[in-house]
Amino acid sequence: MNFIRKKLDKIKEPFQPGEKFEKFAPAVNALDTFLFVPNHTTKKGSHVRDAVDLKRTMITVVIALIPALIFGIWNTGYQHFTQLGEEFTFMDAFLHGAIKVVPMIIVSYAVGLGIEFAFAVKRGHEVNEGYLVTGLLIPMIMPVDIPLWMVAISVAFAVLIGKEAFGGTGMNILNPALTARAFAFFAYPTYMSGDKVWVSEATEVSGISGETILGTLAAGKEVAYDSASMFSGFIPGSISETSTLFILLGALVLILTKVGSWRIILSGFIGAAVMGLIFNALGSSVFTNNSLMNFPWFNHLIVGGLAFGVVFMATDPVSAAQTMKGKWIYGFLIGFFGIMIRIFNPAYPEGIMLAILLMNVFAPTIDHYVIQGNIKRRQKRLKLQTVKTS
Numbered sequence: 001m002n003f004i005r006k007k008l009d010k011i012k013e014p015f016q017p018g019e020k021f022e023k024f025a026p027a028v029n030a031l032d033t034f035l036f037v038p039n040h041t042t043k044k045g046s047h048v049r050d051a052v053d054l055k056r057t058m059i060t061v062v063i064a065l066i067p068a069l070i071f072g073i074w075n076t077g078y079q080h081f082t083q084l085g086e087e088f089t090f091m092d093a094f095l096h097g098a099i100k101v102v103p104m105i106i107v108s109y110a111v112g113l114g115i116e117f118a119f120a121v122k123r124g125h126e127v128n129e130g131y132l133v134t135g136l137l138i139p140m141i142m143p144v145d146i147p148l149w150m151v152a153i154s155v156a157f158a159v160l161i162g163k164e165a166f167g168g169t170g171m172n173i174l175n176p177a178l179t180a181r182a183f184a185f186f187a188y189p190t191y192m193s194g195d196k197v198w199v200s201e202a203t204e205v206s207g208i209s210g211e212t213i214l215g216t217l218a219a220g221k222e223v224a225y226d227s228a229s230m231f232s233g234f235i236p237g238s239i240s241e242t243s244t245l246f247i248l249l250g251a252l253v254l255i256l257t258k259v260g261s262w263r264i265i266l267s268g269f270i271g272a273a274v275m276g277l278i279f280n281a282l283g284s285s286v287f288t289n290n291s292l293m294n295f296p297w298f299n300h301l302i303v304g305g306l307a308f309g310v311v312f313m314a315t316d317p318v319s320a321a322q323t324m325k326g327k328w329i330y331g332f333l334i335g336f337f338g339i340m341i342r343i344f345n346p347a348y349p350e351g352i353m354l355a356i357l358l359m360n361v362f363a364p365t366i367d368h369y370v371i372q373g374n375i376k377r378r379q380k381r382l383k384l385q386t387v388k389t390s
Helices: 002-015 022-035 054-084 090-123 131-140 148-162 176-187 200-204 213-218 227-232 244-256 262-285 306-313 324-344 352-389
Strands: none
Touching: 054 090, 054 131, 054 244, 054 306, 090 131, 090 148, 131 148, 131 176, 131 306, 148 176, 176 306, 176 352, 227 244, 244 262, 244 306, 262 306, 262 324, 306 324, 306 352, 324 352
């Protein structure tokens, strides 16, 4: 590491204050802080000292995403070969998936980091590590066959409008990855939903369909998969949203490292279960022909993007609620509204994206009323103590 340290110091010399390329120092310093702990400390004021900095937090989230990503790459090939009826090995499926997914990841990082570096140079501040996670999340929640230029435009919109317009990492009110997906959905709806968005070249073969489970239910058709397949992830869907098993493995990493809030994750699933139970009760007695209403509540938890959204999107520390009670309310409402939107909107049966973006907006309001409630209770206790002592 000393050799790398010396080489970096040599490279950084022309970018030091007063040197020829001083303006581009943030771009070079980004590589330095990615490989090494920043060599500066706080100079004034009181600060919480912690060994976990933003870089390590982001890397922890990336590690938590890897199981779902690897399975998603393999499942891409699995769905392709299965629906074509061809024989294949594990590596055949994985390599086919990698050919489709890896270019999306490269485009996401190239465009996103390019914009981040440009803003850092323009504003004269360091490049933040926040896009390490966002750049991976965006392709993971996209359909596998979306054109790369659409991925690039969605990334640019998310970084420019969803993040940099608010001041950069830590200042955004909306989750940047979901902002990219929302833009892609409303700008290019035919590429984001319907029955020809998933199986790539297989859709050109007569009788082959790439329709997802939620799309099938929204169309009033029968689902051909059992709960075990839905939970394990051997189903069509966005790249890394299909396997609840591997998503929960990532959730365990986030919870054990205290990077993700278990309160938001648990309350999100509880809210979704409650809404699912309500619709199951109504569907069995009132809306007997509504497939989504009669879909078992526990299956609602393991299909679509609900699990992925609750674990990796709702727990975003910037856009989520910050108070303890607020996290319970925030997570519950995300799950509750996610299932509500999924069932009530047949044109868009996957509602977790809109539910999270909606609650991103209301998260500060939730925290405000939680804090005000605490203040009022303390004031009430103080008055009671004053009365007793007098």
